[in-house]
Amino acid sequence: MLSIIVPAYNEEEVLYEFYRRITGVLEGLGLPYELVFVNDGSRDDTLALLESLSRQDDRVVVIDLSRNFGKEIAVSAGIDFARGEAIVIIDADLQDPPELIPALVEQWRNGYDNIYARRISRDGESIIKKTTSFLFYRFIRGMTQIDIPADTGDFRLLSRRAVDALKQLPERNRFMKGLYAWIGYPAIAVDYKRDPRYAGETKWNYWKLWNFALEGITSFTEIPLKLASYIGGFVAFMAFCYGAYIIVDTIVFGNDVAGYPSLIVTILFLGGIQLIFIGILGEYLGRAFSETKRRPLYFVNKIIKK
Numbered sequence: 001m002l003s004i005i006v007p008a009y010n011e012e013e014v015l016y017e018f019y020r021r022i023t024g025v026l027e028g029l030g031l032p033y034e035l036v037f038v039n040d041g042s043r044d045d046t047l048a049l050l051e052s053l054s055r056q057d058d059r060v061v062v063i064d065l066s067r068n069f070g071k072e073i074a075v076s077a078g079i080d081f082a083r084g085e086a087i088v089i090i091d092a093d094l095q096d097p098p099e100l101i102p103a104l105v106e107q108w109r110n111g112y113d114n115i116y117a118r119r120i121s122r123d124g125e126s127i128i129k130k131t132t133s134f135l136f137y138r139f140i141r142g143m144t145q146i147d148i149p150a151d152t153g154d155f156r157l158l159s160r161r162a163v164d165a166l167k168q169l170p171e172r173n174r175f176m177k178g179l180y181a182w183i184g185y186p187a188i189a190v191d192y193k194r195d196p197r198y199a200g201e202t203k204w205n206y207w208k209l210w211n212f213a214l215e216g217i218t219s220f221t222e223i224p225l226k227l228a229s230y231i232g233g234f235v236a237f238m239a240f241c242y243g244a245y246i247i248v249d250t251i252v253f254g255n256d257v258a259g260y261p262s263l264i265v266t267i268l269f270l271g272g273i274q275l276i277f278i279g280i281l282g283e284y285l286g287r288a289f290s291e292t293k294r295r296p297l298y299f300v301n302k303i304i305k306k
Contacts, residue, residue: 002026002033002105003084007074008050009040011092015049022090022098023057029102035060037092038078041068054304062304069298072174075154077298079163087163089154095194096155103190104157113159113185116152121193148181149189156180172297173287235273 004022008015019035026033039047039062047064054060063081065074075089086108090096100117107115154176158166165183181187 001084002029002031003082003087004033004035004101005075005078005082005087005089006035006037006092007040007071007078008037008042008046008092009068009071009074010042010044010046012042012045012049014093015046015053018092018094018098019053019060021094022101025098025101029105031105033059034082034084036078036082037062038074039064040071040074041065051304058305064301064304066299066301071154072176073298075176076166076174077300079166081303082163085160086157088157091153091155096153097192097195100155100190100192101157107188107190108157108159111186112188113162114156114180114183114187115158116149116156116180116187116189118149118189118191119151119153119194120191146178146181148178149187152177152189159185161185172293172295174297231273232277235270 004026006018011018022035035053035057037050037053037060039050047062050060050062054062061081063077065077069077078089079087086105088101088104090098090101096117104115104117158180162180162183162185165185166179169179169182
């Protein structure tokens with residue numbers, strides 16, 4: 001059986017069209033399937049529409065979370081409840097075309113465990129978002145020892161053994177794109193062109209994207225901490241050299257009062273560097289604190305089946 005995991009947050013405008021398109025694709029595959037919708041605390045009529053779909057189609061399962069936990073947790077919840085020998089993760093906004101699923105299934109049948117959809121174009125998105133996304137993926141790949149594929153999202157097919165491996169990862173701060181790569185197993189890309197949203201508005205503003213980037217960096221690399229040590233050592237060495245220069249200059253030429261502007265600039269520069277790296281330490285410490293509390297990832301309000 002094939003399980004389709006669909007995280008949904010305020011997607012009332014697109015749900016029926018998404019259901020129509022994806023069921024048409026899945027019927028053509030000839031495989032038994034289930035549609036696992038995860039309602040991530042939607043505030044519109046998303047849950048009511050999902051309940052209606054569940055009454056019409058016994059292959060529709062609705063996992064209603066107790067509140068909005070975020071997309072990464074919603075995907076994790078879907079993974080926990082999916083029963084298929086393979087699962088497909090896809091958003092409901094139709095930017096990722098359901099018509100690509102047969103190509104993912106074909107590669108699964110060829111023996112791959114992680115078949116990820118790679119974007120070769122991103123229609124309907126701003127130049128700023130395209131540029132920052134392009135730079136982020138390449139930046140994080142350069143900083144980590146994990147080969148996180150560039151230009152990919154959650155849209156992918158995972159085999160049962162890949163799913164079972166993901167379910168063993170207990171961390172609360174979840175950067176799923178890194179986790180998909182961390183588990184290993186044979187992986188392959190399937191290229192596609194990403195469409196604009198069918199309806200509604202994106203839930204990702206630039207502030208959320210920034211925090212998401214921080215999540216990814218701090219979850220899979222300690223390089224910012226090492227960088228703090230390297231820069232701190234370099235600045236300390238330069239300060240030592242400059243101090244030696246001041247001593248020699250004072251002995252040879254005497255002391256004067258000049259240098260007040262350069263002194264203030266140096267103090268402000270060093271203070272700024274210290275605050276930046278205190279912030280980096282705080283990010284890592286905050287995530288470590290979150291992990292030590294061992295809270296559950298999510299709570300389920302109800303599970304809806306026909």
